[in-house]
Amino acid sequence: MQIKPILSALRRHKSGTILIALQIALTLAIVCNALFIVHERVDKVNRTTGMDETNLIAIGNDYVGAPETFAPLMKTDLQTLRSLPGVVDAYVTNAYPLRQGGWSTGVQTDPDSKKEGISTALYFGDDHALKTLGVRLVAGRNFNAGETQVVGRDQQPGSPQIIVTKALADKVFPDGNALGKVVYMAKGKPSTIIGIVEKLTSPWIENNYVDGDYVVIMPVIFDSSFQNFLVRTQPGQEDAVFKAIPQALYGANRMRVLPEKLGVRRFEDVRARAYEADRGMAILMSVVCGVLLAITAAGIVGLSSFWVGQRRKQIGVRRALGARRSDILSYFMTENFLIALVGVIVGVILAVGLSQWMFTHFEMKRLSLTYVAIGVVALLALGQAAVFAPALRASRVSPVEATRSV
Amino acid sequence: MFGYYVELALRSLKRSRALTALMILAIALGIGACMTTLTVLHVLSGDPLPGRSGSLFYPQLDPRDMTDYEPGTDLPDQITWVDGMNLLHSRRADRQALMVGGQVATQTADQRTDPFFTQARYTTADFFPMFDTPFRYGHAWSATEDDARSRVAVISSELNDRLFNGQDSTGRTVRADGNDLRVIGVLRHWRPVPHFFDLNMGNYSGSEDIYVPLGTARDLHLARMGGISCWGKGSGEEDKMETAECTWLQFWVQLDSPAKATAYRDFLTHYAQEQKAAGRFQRPVSVRMLDLMGWMNDQQVVPGDVRLQAWLALGFFAVCLINTIGLMLAKFMRRSGELSVRRALGASRGSVFMQLLMEAGMVGAVGGLAGLFLAWLGLWLVRLQPAMYAQLAHLDVPMLCLTIALAIGATLLAGVLPAWRACHVAPALQLKSQ
Secondary structure, X not given: OOOHHHHHHHHXXXXXXXXXXXXXXXXXXXXXXXXXXXXXXXXXXXXXXXXXXXXXXXEEEEEOOOOOOOHHHHHHHHHHHHOOOOEEEEEEEOOOOOOOOOEEEEEEOOOOOOOOXXXXXXXXXXXXXXXXXXXXXXXXXXXXXXXXXXXXXXXXXXXXEEEEEHHHHHHHOOOOOOOOOEEEEEOOEEXXXXXXXXXXXXOOOOOOOOOOOOEEEEEEEEOOOEEEEEXXXXXXXXXXXXXXXXXXXXXXXXXXXXXXXXOEEEHHHHHHHHOHHHHHHHHHHHHHHHHHHHHHHHHHHHHHHHHHHHOHHHHHHHHHXXXXXXXXXXXXXXXXXXXXXXXXXXXXXHHHHHHHHHHHHHOOOOOOHHHHHHHHHHHHHHHHHHHHHHHHHHHOOOHHHHHXXX | OHHHHHHHHHHHHHHOHHHHHHHHHHHHHHHHHHHHHHHHHHHHOOOOOOOOHHHXXXXXXXXXXXXOOOOOOOOOOOEOHHHXXXXXXXXXXXXXXXXEEEEEEEEEOOOOOOOEEEEEEEEOOOHHHHOOXXXXXXXOOOHHHHHHXXXXXXXXXXXXXXHHOOOOOOOOEEEEOOEEEEEEEEEOOOOOOOOOOOHHHOOOOOOOOEEEEXXXXXXXXXXXXXXXXXXXXXXXXXXHOOOOXXXXXXXXXXXXXXXXXXXXXHHHHHHHHHHHHOOOOOOOOOOEEEEHHHHHHHOOOOOHHHHHHHHHHHHHHHHHHHHHHHHHHHHHHHOHHHHHHHHHOOOOHHHHHHHHHHHHHHHHHHHHHHHHHHHHHHHHHHHOOOOOOHHHOOOOHHHHHHHHHHHHHHHHHHHHHHHHHHHOOOHHHHHHHO
């Protein structure tokens, strides 16, 4: 294939050529950055919590009134929940993964340190917590029923026994052997690590407060009006339990509010709500990519068709002089390839620049080159696919056209 | 002449329907995406109190001890009770209010009604005139009632509708966490966007439903909500909040002239120096006082995703526009023959140019209308989202005008290059080659 005649022909269609190349460049820059965002969001949405999320129900509950203590109310509610048919276990807590709201506290090994310590999510629970959450204990033991204490709103919680995640154990004690070691979360209150769980995430999906899966579970019932219950059901019983919970709880005590949206929720709803924005962004980006590619393809088809129509006479002349159909076809294919090539080269520069700009302005990661490569291949292929139909039409131009005027 | 151009344009557009449809679609999609995201951005980054925000300021102090001190660290976002009360009572600004958010179980005096939770704001008298809250019935409380810790409340019109069926409820009783408060005022619908005076409640949270004097709320132990940040011995125990080493209140001032703002800044610095001399403050003296919009900017109120989407949509629109320029170029150049005949018959270059621009403008107008429809659809989709700001996404008149102007302007711009190229074709050459 001779490239020189193509180039000299393109020189006569400068504006059109530049426009297509520019469109391809911009499309490439936007598409590979958008796909990269999609990839990041999908990764985020697919992160696991370390829990067994099936057959799990979360309840947000607010007691109305101001009794001396809420502890007996919670005890009654727990009994009510645990005795519901189809319920495996239940416990009461301040927060749980994906809840998007919870407590963070500093953990340190030195009781007199002036520093803040390692920021950690704090979950309350009792001996039923691990079973309900469905997390795996990799070392040590669970809490005993006797270790649970009621902590008031005016006290700083710091129980003698705690269970931590492996991530936190490794962070605080890089040498291993965290089990049995003492850490401090409140002044003068040593806590011994009695158990280590494999994985459990903090309540937040962004690392704003805690930069890893750093979690401490304390055997504490926090004496306040707002509480969260987690309920594990037997397989297949989730729906029945879900429907039975409000009535059972209101039956036990009417002075409460189960908030409309954050009251009784299946855990899949908790997950869906936590990641709603990220999923929305991923879908939006995907749609934009799709539409952008479609428009670019349509643009190439339109402009190529026009060029074919404009050059019918020349094509006829070439055919009359002995060019085969495949020559004409490959002429247009090559022409498009050359334009697209210029487009993607400019596009790669734009894409990297755009990524750099987003990196500084939106705290995003830098674009991975895989995505640039995918984008380049996709746009070159798109160009070839889009030009194929007009090129085929061009190849069918009869040599007779050379003799016709108009 | 105008009618003739319109007719020519229509004919030409009809001749290649697919191409026309593609151009209109590209413009419509570009406009639709752009206007949807720009409207969301416009709503979210808007001024919550137009005309007033320039004279509202948010003073910040640094009362923390030296633990973890590093030069250049950010000041606390809120203020302690002691500093708040000192600044409030010094009355150096035209107006000033100290406040914190909360949540109370609300019901009427009728025992049979079920209590429900409402967002509350515990604040001081100037809150209402300073933020220009509209009243439907009654009035705000005064500094006297603040000092007396009176059992009074101002409620929102939404709460008034729910509790009192929208009647004038001033003088009646609303029960908050079991405490009887006398309603002295009912607001009209009031929802500043963003929820600027307390971002802890969510940047785009709805307004509170019940307003109680700060002192009264502390007396009655009404539940407090929002951010709290402590150091040293501060622990956030509810009963000791007044003396705790914790920042947990918001303090706003109104200063009607730049001179007063400067004077207030000096006063703040002086206050901080005084506190340092007295040993209460330990860090090097540092104060800041941003105005309302400056504070919104500093707190990065507009979500990053929304800004990103707006930029993405602009890029998308650019591609659509380039696409349209390309197609329009193809279309106009294809008609070189026809245009040459017109030129040869005496049409000036200018009139050919106008004729082609007319065609481009028509594509723009139709594309713009379709884009408007798409934007309306897009905003409807946005409103289905769960985010707190989603329900605010409505097209307003300025954005509507901008949409139409953008569509026609962009397409005319897109038509200029192709039309200019087409009207410069040498007629003789074209006619000869045919």
